[in-house]
Amino acid sequence: MAGTESLRDVTLRPWPAPKKEELSQEDLFLQIQQLTTERGHLRDITEKSLHEDIAAGKDVPDEAKEDVESGAKEKDAPTKQEMLEKVFNAQREMYGHLEWAKFAAENALDLISLVLSQDPNKRSAASFSHTFREMGLSQGIPFGSFGISRENHEFHVRKPDEILRLQEQEDRQVVAAKGSRMESLDSAVDEILKAAKKLEKEVRRETKYWKEIVSVSDKGWPIQRLRQNARHVPFGVRYGLPEASDHFKARGFAPLNMDKDGSIILDPALRLKPKTFRVRISENGRIIGTSQLPIEAECKELPIEKSIQLARDSLLEEELYHEMSLETRQLLAYGVEFRDSVIHVDAPRMGGTSHSRKLLIDCIPRDDSVPGGQERSHDWLAQNVAEALRLLLAHEHSMRLYRRSQLPPPLTGRAREKPPPPLLRTLLAVFRHLEGVGSLHVYLETVARTLNSAGLDVTLTTTLETSWAKLTESLKESSKKGLSATDQLLDVFMKPFDGRATLTLPSWSGQSESMTIATRTIVGQPTFGTEHKLTMPSSLTSDLGLFQELKFSVVEEVKSYIDWILTLQIAHRLVKSEYSSRVVIKTHGQRVTIVSRGTKKGSTASKDISVEVQHGELKVTATAVNPQEGAEDSERVHTWNGQKEAISLKEVVKSWVE
Amino acid sequence: MHELLLYGQVPAGRHDQVLKILAGVAAMQPHRIVERRIIYKPQREPEEPGSNLRRGGTQAVAVKQTKQTAAPALHYTKLVQRLSEEEFGIDAGLPHENTKSLSADVHDGQEPVWSMLFEDVPDTGDRGVSIRFTNTTDLLSGDPHAFMMASGPNSFVTEYYVEGHRYVHGNVVIYLHRVLHEPGVRNLQEAPKVTPPSFSSLELLDPSGAYIFEAKVRVNEFNNSTVLESGVSELKKFQKEMKGCVELALPDRLSLDTRVKYKPPHAPAANTQARPR
Numbered sequence: 001m002a003g004t005e006s007l008r009d010v011t012l013r014p015w016p017a018p019k020k021e022e023l024s025q026e027d028l029f030l031q032i033q034q035l036t037t038e039r040g041h042l043r044d045i046t047e048k049s050l051h052e053d054i055a056a057g058k059d060v061p062d063e064a065k066e067d068v069e070s071g072a073k074e075k076d077a078p079t080k081q082e083m084l085e086k087v088f089n090a091q092r093e094m095y096g097h098l099e100w101a102k103f104a105a106e107n108a109l110d111l112i113s114l115v116l117s118q119d120p121n122k123r124s125a126a127s128f129s130h131t132f133r134e135m136g137l138s139q140g141i142p143f144g145s146f147g148i149s150r151e152n153h154e155f156h157v158r159k160p161d162e163i164l165r166l167q168e169q170e171d172r173q174v175v176a177a178k179g180s181r182m183e184s185l186d187s188a189v190d191e192i193l194k195a196a197k198k199l200e201k202e203v204r205r206e207t208k209y210w211k212e213i214v215s216v217s218d219k220g221w222p223i224q225r226l227r228q229n230a231r232h233v234p235f236g237v238r239y240g241l242p243e244a245s246d247h248f249k250a251r252g253f254a255p256l257n258m259d260k261d262g263s264i265i266l267d268p269a270l271r272l273k274p275k276t277f278r279v280r281i282s283e284n285g286r287i288i289g290t291s292q293l294p295i296e297a298e299c300k301e302l303p304i305e306k307s308i309q310l311a312r313d314s315l316l317e318e319e320l321y322h323e324m325s326l327e328t329r330q331l332l333a334y335g336v337e338f339r340d341s342v343i344h345v346d347a348p349r350m351g352g353t354s355h356s357r358k359l360l361i362d363c364i365p366r367d368d369s370v371p372g373g374q375e376r377s378h379d380w381l382a383q384n385v386a387e388a389l390r391l392l393l394a395h396e397h398s399m400r401l402y403r404r405s406q407l408p409p410p411l412t413g414r415a416r417e418k419p420p421p422p423l424l425r426t427l428l429a430v431f432r433h434l435e436g437v438g439s440l441h442v443y444l445e446t447v448a449r450t451l452n453s454a455g456l457d458v459t460l461t462t463t464l465e466t467s468w469a470k471l472t473e474s475l476k477e478s479s480k481k482g483l484s485a486t487d488q489l490l491d492v493f494m495k496p497f498d499g500r501a502t503l504t505l506p507s508w509s510g511q512s513e514s515m516t517i518a519t520r521t522i523v524g525q526p527t528f529g530t531e532h533k534l535t536m537p538s539s540l541t542s543d544l545g546l547f548q549e550l551k552f553s554v555v556e557e558v559k560s561y562i563d564w565i566l567t568l569q570i571a572h573r574l575v576k577s578e579y580s581s582r583v584v585i586k587t588h589g590q591r592v593t594i595v596s597r598g599t600k601k602g603s604t605a606s607k608d609i610s611v612e613v614q615h616g617e618l619k620v621t622a623t624a625v626n627p628q629e630g631a632e633d634s635e636r637v638h639t640w641n642g643q644k645e646a647i648s649l650k651e652v653v654k655s656w657v658e
Numbered sequence: 659m660h661e662l663l664l665y666g667q668v669p670a671g672r673h674d675q676v677l678k679i680l681a682g683v684a685a686m687q688p689h690r691i692v693e694r695r696i697i698y699k700p701q702r703e704p705e706e707p708g709s710n711l712r713r714g715g716t717q718a719v720a721v722k723q724t725k726q727t728a729a730p731a732l733h734y735t736k737l738v739q740r741l742s743e744e745e746f747g748i749d750a751g752l753p754h755e756n757t758k759s760l761s762a763d764v765h766d767g768q769e770p771v772w773s774m775l776f777e778d779v780p781d782t783g784d785r786g787v788s789i790r791f792t793n794t795t796d797l798l799s800g801d802p803h804a805f806m807m808a809s810g811p812n813s814f815v816t817e818y819y820v821e822g823h824r825y826v827h828g829n830v831v832i833y834l835h836r837v838l839h840e841p842g843v844r845n846l847q848e849a850p851k852v853t854p855p856s857f858s859s860l861e862l863l864d865p866s867g868a869y870i871f872e873a874k875v876r877v878n879e880f881n882n883s884t885v886l887e888s889g890v891s892e893l894k895k896f897q898k899e900m901k902g903c904v905e906l907a908l909p910d911r912l913s914l915d916t917r918v919k920y921k922p923p924h925a926p927a928a929n930t931q932a933r934p935r
Contacts, residue, residue, distance in 0.1 A: 242685065401686060404685075404686065404826060405686045405687075405689060405825075405826055406826065407826065407831060408826060408828075408829050408831070408876070409876075409878075410659050410876035410877055410878035411829060411875065411876065411877045411878060411879070411885050411888065411889045412878045412879050412882075412885060413879050413882050413884070413885050
């Protein structure tokens with residue numbers, strides 16, 4: 001305790017400060033830095049607080065205290081001499097180490113350089129150390145005079161402990177090698193198993209893919225190798241129709257992708273929703289009939305062949321719609337309109353109904369079902385129109401092939417124009433023809449019935465369309481080679497339609513003079529519609545002073561003209577020939593005057609017989625000309641309208657005139 | 659009308675294969691064609707080459723010679739009869755049938771059966787394809803042989819048959835055919851047979867049975883260079899397409915010569931020597 005007692009007065013002082021009193025700027029910074037690291041912030045460091053800290057003995061490490069205590073006890077203060085000696089010693093020691101390091105490094109360098117200098121290419125004095133150059137090379141040590149070789153230790157006898165160590169090491173290596181080999185074998189087995197599994201999967205996948213390919217091919221779809229040999233898409237299927245127009249032909253091909261499990265994935269082109277075109281019949285804005293294809297079941301569960309077939313069908317329907325929408329541009333004059341992607345076609349008014357009936361044709365997804373609650377009374381018509389249009393496009397396809405296989409015309413500067421296929425035009429022509437011929441024939445039949453009931457001999461033969469009538473014969477003796485019967489059959493519809501009706505003129509006796517009405521329908525040049533050509537016998541025309549051939553474009557005109565002709569025939573030829581001497585023709589009308597044989601001579605009573613054929617009715621009017629005869633029977637009328645009548649025209653006129 | 663032509667040869671063994679390849683290329687089925695061709699020779703003797711230059715010497719010294727035109731050459735012409743296999747006779751056929759004569763009558767709307775074919779020598783120009791002028795006149799009525807004998811006047815030379823298949827690929831008409839002839843009777847004949855002999859009795863002209871591959875583009879506006887170029891390029895494109903299947907080549911121009919050769923008359927030698935050259 002005495003030591004501690006003696007230390008009581010010792011104060012700690014800093015290392016003697018440099019001589020100069022004022023700190024340089026750098027020293028000041030150092031001090032500040034020291035302070036901040038030791039005490040945190042500068043703000044709390046005041047002289048007072050430092051004093052308090054010292055007094056409290058805070059922040060002094062224990063060892064430092066002891067060191068201070070012991071050091072202070074042993075060497076009170078090292079003398080300057082000792083300090084210098086210590087520094088010198090340290091310096092010397094350091095130099096010694098450095099020398100050693102340099103020497104060893106140079107030796108190593110020299111050794112390597114000397115070894116390397118065996119090779120003349122690496123023989124350079126600069127690679128040796130300075131010392132060796134001076135002391136060795138210049139003294140005559142030749143290059144390449146030092147060699148290194150591997151030593152054979154075969155007969156080297158090792159010390160037992162070394163042997164033991166080596167043995168142990170070897171054993172350990174063997175064990176380690178065994179372990180690692182086992183591990184790698186393990187992983188190899190894993191890999192092989194994995195590969196086998198994968199191979200098995202691949203084989204299963206390929207088998208499945210090929211099985212499906214074969215089944216697609218067996219169904220008759222042409223399979224084709226893809227040009228770019230993509231890995232999962234080796235094949236494609238061509239399902240488009242071979243003679244479709246270019247755009248649709250290009251769409252008619254789809255690659256058959258391979259799925260993960262090998263089944264064929266549908267290509268996007270195949271997976272498109274199949275479309276169909278739809279014909280609706282609207283009457284006064286109300287839909288009364290819709291065409292429809294059978295709706296297929298859920299798309300996802302279909303086998304591949306089925307979806308290929310659906311895609312093919314859809315392609316045909318789309319092409320049909322496309323061609324028709326192009327065709328509408330030419331047919332505006334015929335009442336065909338294209339509005340909101342719907343083709344509006346005026347439908348015929350069959351049976352004289354006054355409803356405005358229209359066909360609406362559009363293209364819809366095939367799955368769309370017809371909303372219920374619609375009137376289905378004209379589904380048959382819509383369905384037939386749709387089927388007819390499909391047939392026409394199919395016919396156009398085979399005609400394209402036929403035209404393509406004919407000898408091409410020699411090349412000229414003018415490009416050959418490709419007319420769009422007549423689809424709507426054919427439809428329109430059929431409608432118009434049936435409408436025109438139908439109403440005309442209905443009228444002619446009424447007239448014929450009326451005239452027959454009036455005792456006039458009339459026969460009527462009608463043909464709706466001449467080439468349809470003799471279709472079988474024309475097909476049988478056809479000379480066109482390379483066209484199937486179906487195409488020849490459909491080819492009939494591409495030609496102008498010819499209807500023909502022959503009506504024998506009314507006569508008392510069986511002599512036959514007949515007039516012919518030929519109806520020709522072309523949507524295009526030269527008639528642009530229906531034309532009725534009326535041909536009359538020359539005897540009639542010469543008698544009445546008429547033209548032998550007349551052309552009409554409207555059925556109403558034909559009707560009224562035939563009415564007029566029949567009137568004239570009956571009045572001017574039949575009645576006139578019957579009462580040949582007594583007939584006086586005053587006007588060029590439907591009126592003839594017959595001078596009756598009076599019972600008394602001198603009093604000549606004459607009657608005007610007026611004949612009128614109108615709307616299938618025959619009306620005969622007799623009017624007394626002589627006013628002095630009295631008006632008791634001034635006008636008598638008899639009408640035939642087709643019902644069975646006992647009395648004939650001849651008898652009626654006779655009864656009046658006699 | 660001008661024809662642009664390229665020819666190739668197909669050995670008999672490859673015929674079926676080429677037929678199938680062509681069906682794929684042209685995307686159509688082959689069209690079977692059997693034809694009879696009858697060759698006529700003009701009766702007038704051709705003039706000696708260069709004789710027109712010597713003719714009509716003038717005494718006017720200063721008159722410049724007008725443009726020297728070549729002597730109009732005389733050409734062999736052909737009659738072509740389109741046949742079907744049923745039209746061939748049963749047996750070999752008699753060489754002369756005086757009772758019947760050929761008839762080219764066809765009904766309205768039918769394809770003409772007989773036509774007269776004139777083919778010029780191919781042009782000398784080199785465009786990579788053979789170009790020649792041709793003219794086809796369809797005969798619609800009458801006796802074609804009598805017509806040919808009277809017009810010209812011509813004399814009958816020989817007749818032969820061509821059978822093959824035709825394809826149309828764009829504007830290229832592909833005609834794969836071979837020539838048949840009736841053996842033996844050629845020298846005796848003086849007129850074409852009215853009914854052809856049976857098809858089986860005909861023999862191949864080339865006994866190896868090789869087929870001639872003819873690719874033809876017909877050009878109407880020969881003077882329009884763009885039209886001609888498009889025709890030539892289409893034919894060459896086809897030639898390239900067929901490379902490796904059938905090698906199409908430009909035929910030797912003179913092998914397609916249809917001109918009647920000038921033969922010097924059998925005059926005594928003294929006569930020719932007397933003519934000053």
